[in-house]
Amino acid sequence: MEVIDCSIIKEKAYVDKLDNGLKVIIVPKKETNKKYIIWGTNFGSNDNRFIYPETGEEVIVPDGVAHFLEHKMFEQPNGTNSLDTLMSLGLDANAYTTNDHTAYLFECSDDSTFYKGLDEFMDYVQSPYYTDQNVEKEKGIIGQEIMMYDDDPGFQLYLDTLKCLYEKFPIRIDIAGSIESIAGIHPDILYKCYNTFYNPGNMVLVISGNFEPEEIIKEVKSRLKPSKDIGKITRIFEEEPEKIYKDYIEKNMPVSMPIFMIGIKDIVVYPQERVKRHLAIETILGLLAGKSSELYKNLYENQNIFGELDYEYEFSKNYAHVLISGQSNNPQLVKNMLITQVEKLKKDGINQNDFDRIKRKIYGDFVTEFNDVASIGRMFLADSIKEVNSFDYVEKFDDITIEYATQILHEVFKEDKLALSVVKAN
Amino acid sequence: MDYEKIKLKDGVTIHKINTTKFKTNLFAIFLTTPLTRENVTKNALISAVLRRGTENYKSQNIIAKELENMYGASFDCGIDKNGDNQVLKFYVESINDDFLPEKYNLAEKSLKLLVDVVTNPLVENNGFKKEFVDVEKNTLKQIIEGKIDNKGRYALDRCFEEMYKGEPYGLYKYGYVEDLDKINEVDLYNYYKELISNCKVDVFISGFDMPNSGENQILDIFKPRTANYKVMTNLYIENKIDEPREVIEKMDVTQGKLMIGMDVLKLKKENRPAASMYSVVLGGGANSKLFQNVREKASLAYTAGASYIKAKNSVLIRCGIETKNYKKALDLIKEQLNQIKNGDFSEDDINSAKQLILASYKSIKETQDGEINYYFSQELSDEFVSIEKNIQDIEAVNKEQIVEIADKIALNTIYFLTDNN
Numbered sequence: 001m002e003v004i005d006c007s008i009i010k011e012k013a014y015v016d017k018l019d020n021g022l023k024v025i026i027v028p029k030k031e032t033n034k035k036y037i038i039w040g041t042n043f044g045s046n047d048n049r050f051i052y053p054e055t056g057e058e059v060i061v062p063d064g065v066a067h068f069l070e071h072k073m074f075e076q077p078n079g080t081n082s083l084d085t086l087m088s089l090g091l092d093a094n095a096y097t098t099n100d101h102t103a104y105l106f107e108c109s110d111d112s113t114f115y116k117g118l119d120e121f122m123d124y125v126q127s128p129y130y131t132d133q134n135v136e137k138e139k140g141i142i143g144q145e146i147m148m149y150d151d152d153p154g155f156q157l158y159l160d161t162l163k164c165l166y167e168k169f170p171i172r173i174d175i176a177g178s179i180e181s182i183a184g185i186h187p188d189i190l191y192k193c194y195n196t197f198y199n200p201g202n203m204v205l206v207i208s209g210n211f212e213p214e215e216i217i218k219e220v221k222s223r224l225k226p227s228k229d230i231g232k233i234t235r236i237f238e239e240e241p242e243k244i245y246k247d248y249i250e251k252n253m254p255v256s257m258p259i260f261m262i263g264i265k266d267i268v269v270y271p272q273e274r275v276k277r278h279l280a281i282e283t284i285l286g287l288l289a290g291k292s293s294e295l296y297k298n299l300y301e302n303q304n305i306f307g308e309l310d311y312e313y314e315f316s317k318n319y320a321h322v323l324i325s326g327q328s329n330n331p332q333l334v335k336n337m338l339i340t341q342v343e344k345l346k347k348d349g350i351n352q353n354d355f356d357r358i359k360r361k362i363y364g365d366f367v368t369e370f371n372d373v374a375s376i377g378r379m380f381l382a383d384s385i386k387e388v389n390s391f392d393y394v395e396k397f398d399d400i401t402i403e404y405a406t407q408i409l410h411e412v413f414k415e416d417k418l419a420l421s422v423v424k425a426n
Numbered sequence: 427m428d429y430e431k432i433k434l435k436d437g438v439t440i441h442k443i444n445t446t447k448f449k450t451n452l453f454a455i456f457l458t459t460p461l462t463r464e465n466v467t468k469n470a471l472i473s474a475v476l477r478r479g480t481e482n483y484k485s486q487n488i489i490a491k492e493l494e495n496m497y498g499a500s501f502d503c504g505i506d507k508n509g510d511n512q513v514l515k516f517y518v519e520s521i522n523d524d525f526l527p528e529k530y531n532l533a534e535k536s537l538k539l540l541v542d543v544v545t546n547p548l549v550e551n552n553g554f555k556k557e558f559v560d561v562e563k564n565t566l567k568q569i570i571e572g573k574i575d576n577k578g579r580y581a582l583d584r585c586f587e588e589m590y591k592g593e594p595y596g597l598y599k600y601g602y603v604e605d606l607d608k609i610n611e612v613d614l615y616n617y618y619k620e621l622i623s624n625c626k627v628d629v630f631i632s633g634f635d636m637p638n639s640g641e642n643q644i645l646d647i648f649k650p651r652t653a654n655y656k657v658m659t660n661l662y663i664e665n666k667i668d669e670p671r672e673v674i675e676k677m678d679v680t681q682g683k684l685m686i687g688m689d690v691l692k693l694k695k696e697n698r699p700a701a702s703m704y705s706v707v708l709g710g711g712a713n714s715k716l717f718q719n720v721r722e723k724a725s726l727a728y729t730a731g732a733s734y735i736k737a738k739n740s741v742l743i744r745c746g747i748e749t750k751n752y753k754k755a756l757d758l759i760k761e762q763l764n765q766i767k768n769g770d771f772s773e774d775d776i777n778s779a780k781q782l783i784l785a786s787y788k789s790i791k792e793t794q795d796g797e798i799n800y801y802f803s804q805e806l807s808d809e810f811v812s813i814e815k816n817i818q819d820i821e822a823v824n825k826e827q828i829v830e831i832a833d834k835i836a837l838n839t840i841y842f843l844t845d846n847n
Contacts (some may be wrong), residue, residue: 003560008525008527009449009523009525010524031446031447032787033791033792034789034792043618046608063484079625081712081722083712084713084718084778086713087712087713087778087781087782088713088774088777088778088781089490089781089783090780090781090784091785092785092786092789107791108785108790109785110784110788113781137722137724137725140725140726140727141721141722141725141727141728143730144681144725144727144729144730144746144748145728146728147681147748148681148728148746149681150680150681150730151577151679151680152577154843193576212673228756235572252572253678254575254677254678254679255572255574256571256572256573256575257568257570257571257572263757273744279485286494290490290494291486291490291493291494292490292491292494294485297486297487301471301557301561303561303564304570306564306569307564308487313514327568327572330746355729357495358494359494360495360496360498361494361497361498362498363497363498364496364497364498364499364520364521366497366523367449367450367497367525368449368450368498368519368521370449371447371448371449371450371793371794372792372793417622
């Protein structure tokens with residue numbers, strides 16, 4: 001077992017790769033009563049074409065399969081539903097699906113029920129049970145979930161941004177699929193996905209709370225079912241061009257004021273460069289669009305935006321982009337002012353005081369994540385799927401120099417990589 | 427002691443929560459005042475104007491830079507409704523010095539900044555700075571008009587508005603657009619002075635290794651105050667029976683939102699744990715009647731649940747359904763209500779519900795904001811009930827008591843947000 005010590009924030013992570021290929025990460029938190037466990041597979045909505053290891057055939061799945069599979073994991077052969085079972089123990093159980101992973105989790109604030117919960121939890125994730133009847137029933141429920149998102153302006157705005165940035169890559173497709181696409185889902189396709197992607201070698205288990213690492217690893221191991229080595233999974237993606245697909249998209253929905261999202265497409269870099277790049281981009285975004293920025297001040301005081309500008313850098317092993325969003329009566333103006341500000345920063349260079357200040361903020365934001373076992377669990381899982389080490393966000397901090405940030409500014413913030421998405425009322 | 431309450435003077439209380447669970451310290455000031463149609467918009471506007479600048483930090487930009495320098499300390503303010511009270515909430519959260527690369531006295535700096543924002547606003551010509559008020563009036567207008575953007579939230583607020591027409595709780599916590607034109611920076615500042623002298627003030631300090639100067643700093647500021655404060659505590663609400671109302675509203679939506687507001691009639695204080703249990707058996711989690719029957723068995727909804735609003739002794743059901751299924755869903759929900767009335771639920775259902783409520787009580791101390799809000803809600807009721815006592819009370823609830831609550835349930839308002847067809 002490898003121990004990663006992040007002494008400056010007084011946290012440690014214990015990482016173990018088990019014989020069956022499962023990666024287990026333990027982040028002990030002595031002071032808290034809350035225990036959190038999250039089990040994720042590197043299978044999300046992007047993984048819609050792959051080689052089925054059993055037969056070598058190529059499988060193309062309907063949109064929304066990863067999410068559908070997540071819903072169906074809870075159903076058990078004896079007619080019970082594991083979500084109900086966990087909840088009736090007083091455990092806060094849930095699951096979610098993203099572009100690149102699916103996660104199952106529960107949270108517990110009572111020592112006595114954790115291990116009962118662990119029995120059920122580890123059993124259901126390892127026991128697929130899909131029938132024509134239970135798959136059919138789920139279509140109505142997920143249909144309602146899809147319709148809920150159809151009415152969510154923020155979600156539509158986000159998806160539209162991705163549709164502009166990407167021409168081929170499946171991130172441009174709704175994670176839940178559509179009512180039409182899920183109609184084509186049947187047990188056979190779910191089993192094929194399960195047998196491929198729910199192999200321990202493709203999964204990561206993260207546990208945080210008051211645990212002795214050696215002890216809890218033993219508990220995990222004793223609940224593992226036999227599995228076979230299926231080797232490396234082959235996923236098939238069409239090649240995605242470096243350029244953006246479209247630079248503008250607009251949708252009409254009943255909103256009180258237009259909302260906008262600016263996306264900037266980035267390239268995928270090697271795992272060892274990802275954290276550094278992320279930190280540098282975060283710093284640049286803070287300088288450009290943060291609450292102390294010139295841009296924000298001008299936009300806010302002249303009533304060209306309401307509220308704050310949200311910004312983030314999203315990336316996985318297969319895609320990377322910057323997102324900046326807000327509420328404005330004049331999204332085009334916001335976009336133009338952002339571009340002007342980028343050019344000004346490139347020309348004037350980054351000011352040392354501003355740079356140091358924003359870096360301190362990023363440090364603080366990262367440390368705050370360690371307040372809560374749930375955010376620790378989600379962070380370590382998501383980072384692990386991205387093939388990065390969460391503690392590097394502190395360890396690599398000093399590597400982010402003005403020179404490096406300037407280089408990234410020139411490399412990433414380019415007008416021809418930028419798209420604008422707008423949702424406004426009729 | 428983990429929790430210490432210091433009554434500085436009438437209406438000004440400091441709550442110290444000693445905890446080592448977090449990387450951060452959290453400081454909060456809550457100003458509580460009765461919720462009224464006259465003042466609701468002004469209160470919402472004040473919290474927005476105060477964060478714009480103080481005599482010491484003259485602009486939002488300067489405050490933002492200070493916060494970034496303080497290792498990304500976050501300042502937050504908001505407006506809440508607690509029973510018939512309106513609460514202005516201000517927070518600063520910052521990293522404990524133990525986890526910084528240097529000693530920075532962040533706790534002291536944080537409390538100082540927070541107190542400054544709440545009590546030392548930038549004043550020009552005997553009023554708030556005009557520019558701040560003008561911009562924030564517009565922003566608040568946008569927030570109020572933005573109600574429609576989140577359909578689920580909108581439907582919930584509308585249901586409350588219908589249920590409590592003409593009563594304080596029916597007011598929208600951000601106020602009303604038509605009030606804004608009448609407000610200017612001088613009147614608003616005069617109203618602020620009245621508010622800060624007469625509201626109930628609660629200061630929360632949560633974390634470890636806390637600054638000792640806090641009490642003195644706060645005492646100095648509020649020393650001249652001769653409080654004349656009023657807080658609404660309603661422990662017994664009669665809840666009159668009205669003819670249930672059906673309100674249907676149309677909008678350009680894909681999914682319909684069904685809200686059902688119900689009163690718990692003549693509920694005594696000691697029966698509140700049973701009311702809480704009733705709402706969880708009905709719609710508290712995956713094992714509840716609504717989730718199992720409306721979602722899992724009938725596939726009518728993705729969201730289907732119920733919650734108990736303690737401050738008003740009401741239970742609210744909410745579902746997101748296909749618009750054409752309105753009648754079907756309504757009948758199915760009514761059937762669930764009847765089943766509980768007839769005692770048609772098992773010991774397992776009761777145990778699941780208990781576990782769910784107990785888990786939520788046990789997790790209160792696991793978030794700083796959760797713990798602060800727990801102590802604050804105790805402060806607003808007329809007696810202090812510990813988390814442990816709440817847990818015992820829930821454990822003691824039995825089936826008969828839940829059925830008894832079901833007998834006291836009266837439909838008040840059925841609200842449905844549907845599409846234009």
